[in-house]
Amino acid sequence: MIIIFKSGATDEQIDHVIKRVEALGLQAHLSRGTFRTLIGVIGDESLFQPEHFQAVPGVADVIRVLPSYKLASREAHPQSSVIEVGGVKIGGGYIGMIAGPCAIESAERLDAIAGAARAAGANILRGGAFKPRTSPYSYQGMGEEGLKILREIGDKHGMPIVTEVMDPRRVELVERYTDMIQIGARNMQNFVLLTEVGNTNKPVLLKRGMSATIVDLLMSAEYILARGNPNVVLCERGIKGFDTQARNLFDVAAVPQVQGLSHLPIIVDPSHATGRPDLIPPCALAGVAAGADGVHIEVHNCPEEAMSDGPQALLPEQYAEVAGQIKKVAELLGKKISNVAPSKAGTSA
């Protein structure tokens, strides 16, 4: 931690700060410059809240040197984590291929989509039973009935499943059905929900909020890790931008940034990041080329009849094409796509 004083800070103000630093059991290393005075704080930074010092008279700024996340940091865990989702590996050289419809609509439709997605290369099936919708008048999902369908179809095709939870009162319910719990972008800083999923031991797919910095994302992961659940996969899914021709702004550089700071895997979601079928394949490839540990793509066999977010889904044949290219780029970078269990469905694979 570095404390920088205002140009007119008095000796009393500087002494007051030094005493407060020392009272915390830390050392204060004073540097008086020609124009500015600063203190380097030495010792265990976790004892120190920068905001306590920012409000002290005479202080201009307090700069953190160490990250405020610990368990999520690469310093704490230099090797890249590999997270297993029902036998499918994500991270550390393994690419997760998550695919499926935005919302679960019926067993028949999900079965058709899952079969096609698996045949095309997907290894985890997604589908929403509880949908966060900006309008109270939009379709809100099938609820527990949807969870049952997702479990059944996932099992049929030998694919682990992931689905979103929005309500802390339903974490236990969702946990019972699913292999991986998704926290949506709008809930990335729903600390109550993060704490609840941290109390489970299911893998968590944590999506980046639309105005979250990389550090904000890692702090939210820290909430889950701090409760004892180490199985967190991060997801870049587009942030807010000023050009509204695409739905969001796909921040592909978030992938290597996260990988530099943290051991946790990070995947990309070009469906939500762009909201446009023409942009999904190039952004999916861009994500993998940048080092992403997986790709999350919405797939639907009839986008115009989708109950939710049809325009951001690929058709199964479009998915098959991009999945093939993803595989080649991944191999070029020395990575592989984790196998799934044998399918119990006669028709697929």
Added chain:
Amino acid sequence: MIIIFKSGATDEQIDHVIKRVEALGLQAHLSRGTFRTLIGVIGDESLFQPEHFQAVPGVADVIRVLPSYKLASREAHPQSSVIEVGGVKIGGGYIGMIAGPCAIESAERLDAIAGAARAAGANILRGGAFKPRTSPYSYQGMGEEGLKILREIGDKHGMPIVTEVMDPRRVELVERYTDMIQIGARNMQNFVLLTEVGNTNKPVLLKRGMSATIVDLLMSAEYILARGNPNVVLCERGIKGFDTQARNLFDVAAVPQVQGLSHLPIIVDPSHATGRPDLIPPCALAGVAAGADGVHIEVHNCPEEAMSDGPQALLPEQYAEVAGQIKKVAELLGKKISNVAPSKAGTSA
């Protein structure tokens, strides 16, 4: 709703869209331009989900003409709403003056702050018992004990109280103690929580999310209104910006924008919007001059000892100065500050 076709859309594609529009009981009004064809959809737009049409082959874009929020719109309710919080009016010419510490720390401290804030012109007391903190290691609030203190001190000084709820399981608890329930910026799109507070009849202070558009904010208000609770006060508290010298970017134009689209009152929170005591007074005055229906400012009598967010609080004497100026600007615009009940504290007022 206007549906615009791609330049190469075929007659079959156009006919297919017209049939789907008519199947919804709406009329399709076709215009074939030199370069582009478009359909004006006529009838009750609430029957229509734009996304169903965006995914249809041949369609380039679907443009909404009517807002997707209804109850929150000024068209539905041309007169500005006045929301009463424990006898204090906000909106329709009445300015709410919400003040208090970020977190409730002790009865003694809150008592001192409340007395000073009321004497300075505040008419609603704020204080956090459950704190949304970006770090799991930061102070998380006093919980129910804090709610009791807030109630007691509010009553003593004759001030209605407002406090944040983060957990849908605690809405009932918070509702029992408080006069107004706050939904924080990070929970603006926590639709589960919005639904729960919509089920109460307490006034709700709904803070704008850091990447929420004006329409997003009104859609979140619509969630509360649609559950039957009409008592919503909106709050501009800064959005995400690219210049990190201030904590957030204070979007003062949100005030007249909201007032043009909606009948709901909107207040400003320069404490969170700027995070800097030097910027709070000018931004508070700017908000009122732009037409805001109230001002939310954090006040603390010893910022450097605050458990949370000390740097964004004003000292009581700083608050008194800006509150005096706010009153003058409000009067200049023909508005007044709603009176509070007589204080039961001998020392204040």
Added chain:
Amino acid sequence: MIIIFKSGATDEQIDHVIKRVEALGLQAHLSRGTFRTLIGVIGDESLFQPEHFQAVPGVADVIRVLPSYKLASREAHPQSSVIEVGGVKIGGGYIGMIAGPCAIESAERLDAIAGAARAAGANILRGGAFKPRTSPYSYQGMGEEGLKILREIGDKHGMPIVTEVMDPRRVELVERYTDMIQIGARNMQNFVLLTEVGNTNKPVLLKRGMSATIVDLLMSAEYILARGNPNVVLCERGIKGFDTQARNLFDVAAVPQVQGLSHLPIIVDPSHATGRPDLIPPCALAGVAAGADGVHIEVHNCPEEAMSDGPQALLPEQYAEVAGQIKKVAELLGKKISNVAPSKAGTSA
């Protein structure tokens, strides 16, 4: 300057940096923390380019403590500057009221607008002769003929004039006609143009670029000051935001931020900041309430016939109303509107 080392920096790397610092005639003050090592650099920071050190092996970050602008800083010139534009004062308690059409279209129209604007309280007349248009097919302005008209009409109404220059080859021409030279937002970092207007001694109205930080703006002012022209007035005119319902995002907090860092006056331009007549008056008042040293508003007597940017202009009667309110808010803050010379037009004032 503070140089922070990576956690694994070697002693050789640290020594290498210390030697480079000392070779510049500066002192390096080393602090070895438990987790990180850092160096406080002491001496004249202007001898030091941070980027030279950012690329050195072992260095994690280099943090500037002093601003990189000097002449524009309040530390260099603690008293607020008052800039005189043809006898009209801006800054230090004087409010500049700049008004006029986007583009000069004819002497008759400008005469009518100028007369009305002056009668309403404007003290400087604006009008564009060279227009920066995003489309090469849009109206580009009257050129020198427009400058002549602007000079003539300004003189008739006793109002100093301001107009934009876009081409360094025309600075001399524009300088000959005008009392104040405007640098538009898109040219804020056109360093060639900044250097040319810095070589004149005319007051310069420097508009903030749409993605410029406050420091970027002050660095651009520094370009002008460094050439010997101290007469710079800054202008907040909206930055790029994610909500496209208004044209730009009016950053009202820029006003007190600039005033804290710099002695230069700063005015606001709600016409360009919002692009909507309904938002111009509230944002104009907000700017003055936040401490702005002036207001720039486009005024046109027939917006629907304007050659450029009609929708962001007020009608003369709308301008008169907001100008009256601006005056009251300014007086409330102890400021006044500088008088203009007597008008030579029988009809105005």
Added chain:
Amino acid sequence: MIIIFKSGATDEQIDHVIKRVEALGLQAHLSRGTFRTLIGVIGDESLFQPEHFQAVPGVADVIRVLPSYKLASREAHPQSSVIEVGGVKIGGGYIGMIAGPCAIESAERLDAIAGAARAAGANILRGGAFKPRTSPYSYQGMGEEGLKILREIGDKHGMPIVTEVMDPRRVELVERYTDMIQIGARNMQNFVLLTEVGNTNKPVLLKRGMSATIVDLLMSAEYILARGNPNVVLCERGIKGFDTQARNLFDVAAVPQVQGLSHLPIIVDPSHATGRPDLIPPCALAGVAAGADGVHIEVHNCPEEAMSDGPQALLPEQYAEVAGQIKKVAELLGKKISNVAPSKAGTSA
């Protein structure tokens, strides 16, 4: 064009608009909806300025259906353009590999860098002789002396050259020396400069401004095309974002967005987009995987001694590694890297 009326628009207002549309020789197609009335304007949209209608009483909004750029649009030129730069092709399946130092510092240093870059796979040499610097006190470049060195070293290594021009008065000078003229991000809307380079027939490398939308970028290209110069290559080099851990926000989705709207090639510049050597290789690969027609990377053999922007350069050996991977990703997508002429330098290739 679609003109949407406010809900309370009167018949007189609607008639007035219809008459104005018809006066332009266009047809007005009226649709009266239950809640809103709109007009579809049919005919040649280039006769129509939306802003003339936005300011008309009763009008709520005017929506463009056709793009305002014409020559740059893919509709005008369905086949992807291939731009030749001194024999090196960019676009239409050919990848341009532009590399070199930020600033030209000396013939010896440039010779060493150029030889290494060419050997690693670069086919165009870059180097700045006129540098746009945010500080007037930073190094501003070698000027014409630098142009001579760049020409000489490019010729020696058989590499065409590209360099930036900032001043319209120097376009002729720069044109004389270089094979391709660069317009920097800060000058993307310097319309005077765009017009001047449009008057030459040299290929132009047009960098996207930090707050420019895709349409803004294409409109700036249109300025050049409209003057008769069809040789424009666009460049995504990072836009302004809210997370300051990287220098800018690399908008990789801009690549397929531009390619959908325009026939012009678009390359990526991960050096400026990220400003961090650790992020340059992953973002370079991401860009190519997303379909970019080339990659612009700064290369320096001693970043810590660079006169400008050392931290965003790769070492020659780092460049060689990423260039090899770029080649593989390009081949995977069916593209190739255009050959350069035989080098005249004994040491390189």
